[in-house]
Amino acid sequence: MDLEFRNLTYTVHSRIARGPGKQVIKGVSGRFMAGQLIAIMGPSGAGKSSLLNVISGYKSGGITGELLVDGQTRDEQQFKRSSCYITQEDLLQPLLTVREAMDVAAKFKLPKGAKIPSEEILQELGLLEHQNTKTDLLSGGQKKRLAIALELVNNPPVFFLDEPTSGLDNVTTVQCIKLLKQLARQGRTVVCTIHQPPASLFELFDQAYILADGRCIYQGDTDAMVPHLQSVGLACPRHHNPADFIIEVTENSQNITMLCDEILNGKMYKSAKFDTVPSEPINNMHLKVCYQIEDESGETEIVLSNEKCTYQVKQYNEVSNSTTSLDQMSRDDSSLAWMKIQKSTCRYPTTNFQQFSILLVRMLVQISRNHQALWIQTVHHVMCGVLVGLCFFGTANDGSQMFNHLKMCVGLVIFFAYTQIMVPVLVYPQENGCAIGPAAIAPFLGLAIYGFDFAHRIPLIMNIIMKTSFIRCGVVAMILTVFGFGRKNLDCKDTYCHFAKPDVLLRYLDIENSSVWFEILIMVSIMVTARFLCYMGLRWRFTT
Numbered sequence: 001m002d003l004e005f006r007n008l009t010y011t012v013h014s015r016i017a018r019g020p021g022k023q024v025i026k027g028v029s030g031r032f033m034a035g036q037l038i039a040i041m042g043p044s045g046a047g048k049s050s051l052l053n054v055i056s057g058y059k060s061g062g063i064t065g066e067l068l069v070d071g072q073t074r075d076e077q078q079f080k081r082s083s084c085y086i087t088q089e090d091l092l093q094p095l096l097t098v099r100e101a102m103d104v105a106a107k108f109k110l111p112k113g114a115k116i117p118s119e120e121i122l123q124e125l126g127l128l129e130h131q132n133t134k135t136d137l138l139s140g141g142q143k144k145r146l147a148i149a150l151e152l153v154n155n156p157p158v159f160f161l162d163e164p165t166s167g168l169d170n171v172t173t174v175q176c177i178k179l180l181k182q183l184a185r186q187g188r189t190v191v192c193t194i195h196q197p198p199a200s201l202f203e204l205f206d207q208a209y210i211l212a213d214g215r216c217i218y219q220g221d222t223d224a225m226v227p228h229l230q231s232v233g234l235a236c237p238r239h240h241n242p243a244d245f246i247i248e249v250t251e252n253s254q255n256i257t258m259l260c261d262e263i264l265n266g267k268m269y270k271s272a273k274f275d276t277v278p279s280e281p282i283n284n285m286h287l288k289v290c291y292q293i294e295d296e297s298g299e300t301e302i303v304l305s306n307e308k309c310t311y312q313v314k315q316y317n318e319v320s321n322s323t324t325s326l327d328q329m330s331r332d333d334s335s336l337a338w339m340k341i342q343k344s345t346c347r348y349p350t351t352n353f354q355q356f357s358i359l360l361v362r363m364l365v366q367i368s369r370n371h372q373a374l375w376i377q378t379v380h381h382v383m384c385g386v387l388v389g390l391c392f393f394g395t396a397n398d399g400s401q402m403f404n405h406l407k408m409c410v411g412l413v414i415f416f417a418y419t420q421i422m423v424p425v426l427v428y429p430q431e432n433g434c435a436i437g438p439a440a441i442a443p444f445l446g447l448a449i450y451g452f453d454f455a456h457r458i459p460l461i462m463n464i465i466m467k468t469s470f471i472r473c474g475v476v477a478m479i480l481t482v483f484g485f486g487r488k489n490l491d492c493k494d495t496y497c498h499f500a501k502p503d504v505l506l507r508y509l510d511i512e513n514s515s516v517w518f519e520i521l522i523m524v525s526i527m528v529t530a531r532f533l534c535y536m537g538l539r540w541r542f543t544t
């Protein structure tokens, strides 16, 4: 799949300060060809990650310019399904083995019944012997290879990688880049950002795309870069790393302008291979993905390589509203075939329910293996149970202890609310946002205990606001459970116990007309609304 972009700009807007925004990518053009390993390089802050995010479709807001695939304006949805993005941090699921992680990815990405290619891919990427190792115990290089293996499950023709070598030692870095080169040689377009690679690594790349201050200062074959720099009067000293040299020259802003003008901000491509015969694709890795068509009569097999491939797709007949299976024994280019399959299926291979089930099973497996969290929960619950029991021992039926009864109900609900939040805080203290949960609960805690001693005087509007506190709903439901349902009068050892009759307490708290089920309904509604808002927030994040 050949990627192209023309006059691309990307502007970011500050969420705090108003204004025209900052242009991070400034009208660059370029093309990345199938079968090539491409390095996006440049000094820190040049816009490498931003460019990668824009051309991969990871960012879609604040962009102007044209994005093309195989010479045609691209369909963003389809392109996203034809490409993958591997982030700098390896986002691997902890507590799963390598094999399990592969199988989960395959279940997500391949239709039911399709052959799961986990073993084949692990074998090719040298991870088969580690298939029973937990992902968090892998070395940096193995993690990176697993991240690539997970994407290879559905064999997309375009790979984007953000700094794939960061945190790896020299040997592992070379292995990683050689693997990417192998993937590229099989017909994929592999684009990655990289920080000043050593000369030996730099020459492994086919194409370099160098950015400085959001502008393109070089685009072309890696081995054409030094001659190009020399031709514009910037001779790279002998034995000097060309990748370091071009970054060094960007310290002078006049050089940036001159180089940007020379390469027409990416419209020009410098090649050193006009006279050479294109190298034969290395095809020593046969990665196949089988897409099972619904009626199981035809199985589509795509071998992503520079070889031609055969495939069989179902076609939708708009006139008769039916689908017919067409034997398209095509000799198309494999990436074209990939796109056709995506077009013919027009939806994700797994239904929403299947995705939910896969995630649920994965989560349960992870919870059951998270011994630390399970121990924390067990010890925490047992200790709190014993302490609460000791504090309120022998007072359950004592009519003079009304305020202690209320304290117990409030304490238990808060205990359950905070327990759920504290486990992730204790287990993953370094995760972003883990402090937000406990902090966000504080106002609801205030609303939960507000006005217990002047319940009848709380204005209606405040009553409605208090209903938004799920902790209060929990407290009210617990009080109604303990003192409602026709509970008999409590014992009274004093001369007079005002709250010995449970009905008096419920009336005093102004909850005699509430029901446990109504409070539960409100809690469920709050839960559904919160999850819906999270879902909408995530959707919004993914579409901008």
Ligand SMILES: Nc1ncnc2c1ncn2[C@@H]1O[C@H](COP(=O)(O)OP(=O)(O)OP(=O)(O)O)[C@@H](O)[C@H]1O
Pocket (backbone or CB within 6 Å): 012, 013, 014, 022, 024, 042, 043, 044, 045, 046, 047, 048, 049, 050, 051
């Ligand atoms: N959302 C944003 N808001 C404000 N500024 C941004 C935003 N995204 C990027 N920038 C700015 O755009 C410029 C380019 O950022 P980018 O991360 O693309 O650079 P980079 O070349 O990848 O840098 P590095 O190599 O250090 O990771 C930086 O000056 C950065 O501060």
